[in-house]
Amino acid sequence: RIAYVNGRYLPHSEAAVHIEDRGYQFADGVYEVCEIRHGVIVDLTRHLDRLDRSLSELSIRRPMSRPALAQVIREVSRRNRVKNGLFYLQVTRGVARRDHVFPSAETPPSLVITAKITDPAVIAKKNETGLKAITIPDNRWDRVDIKTVGLLPNAMARQAAKEKGAQEAIYVDARGMVTEGAATNVWIVDKDGVLVTRPAEHGILRGITRTGLMDVTAKFGIRVQEREFSRDEMLSAREVFITAATSICFPIVEIDGQPIGNGHPGAMAERIRTSFFDVAE
Numbered sequence: 001r002i003a004y005v006n007g008r009y010l011p012h013s014e015a016a017v018h019i020e021d022r023g024y025q026f027a028d029g030v031y032e033v034c035e036i037r038h039g040v041i042v043d044l045t046r047h048l049d050r051l052d053r054s055l056s057e058l059s060i061r062r063p064m065s066r067p068a069l070a071q072v073i074r075e076v077s078r079r080n081r082v083k084n085g086l087f088y089l090q091v092t093r094g095v096a097r098r099d100h101v102f103p104s105a106e107t108p109p110s111l112v113i114t115a116k117i118t119d120p121a122v123i124a125k126k127n128e129t130g131l132k133a134i135t136i137p138d139n140r141w142d143r144v145d146i147k148t149v150g151l152l153p154n155a156m157a158r159q160a161a162k163e164k165g166a167q168e169a170i171y172v173d174a175r176g177m178v179t180e181g182a183a184t185n186v187w188i189v190d191k192d193g194v195l196v197t198r199p200a201e202h203g204i205l206r207g208i209t210r211t212g213l214m215d216v217t218a219k220f221g222i223r224v225q226e227r228e229f230s231r232d233e234m235l236s237a238r239e240v241f242i243t244a245a246t247s248i249c250f251p252i253v254e255i256d257g258q259p260i261g262n263g264h265p266g267a268m269a270e271r272i273r274t275s276f277f278d279v280a281e
């Protein structure tokens, strides 16, 4: 495998950043994960728009122009021969002597890009059987709208899920309302058959897959509502599913040991998933 690190294409095993990189010391950086399908980068423009927003919210300089960035992403995908897979892109505030205060404005940001092949059979299996989830109090900071590499709470949540035999942890805020998954957005089909997801104004990351799914619902006339929903409403929903670039749309069949709907993947998740790439490409 080949990785891009600060201007160079290196064998994966030799790709490294400096010990005083602010990403390493302060989680002072942002990232994007994007799907590559049949050799096409899915929703690249939206991912790069969100990257720009994350960078500007944290006053981190852009590492390079957008066309140059798109070019490097394509080159990393090509060198890794990725037809179906993911690329990972990370920008940090760069390397500087450890100090909480930002380094001088001339400090170049660090840029790392990797790509990997994913196995469609593994994803198909998850869609067929559905996933289990747990709920967990949302203990993150209030800027989860920025896609930062500060993912320790998310990693701990996923680990807690794993220890309970589940694959995702769903965050619930202090008011009992669902925010999002440890690395996904959450959707339900409510008792009236309406597709519901939390508004992206507060408490969640505005997922690119979430936005793509909105396009699907508009095209197929599926009723969708952006509103908050509680853990209780989720547990009694007809369907629950989660979305992310890594998983597009995985059905959740059990939460905290309780079956969702009839305990099998639902029709809405299936319909959305099969329509997703018709609209996205």
Ligand code: PDD
Pocket (backbone or CB within 6 Å): 033, 180, 181, 182, 183, 184, 185, 204, 205, 206, 207, 208, 209, 210, 243, 244, 245, 246
């Ligand atoms: N995570 N919410 C959180 C907290 C996420 O980390 C992610 C994605 C999403 C979904 O966003 P999108 O549809 O743009 O992938 C929502 C990535 C995939 C990750 O951390 O691996």
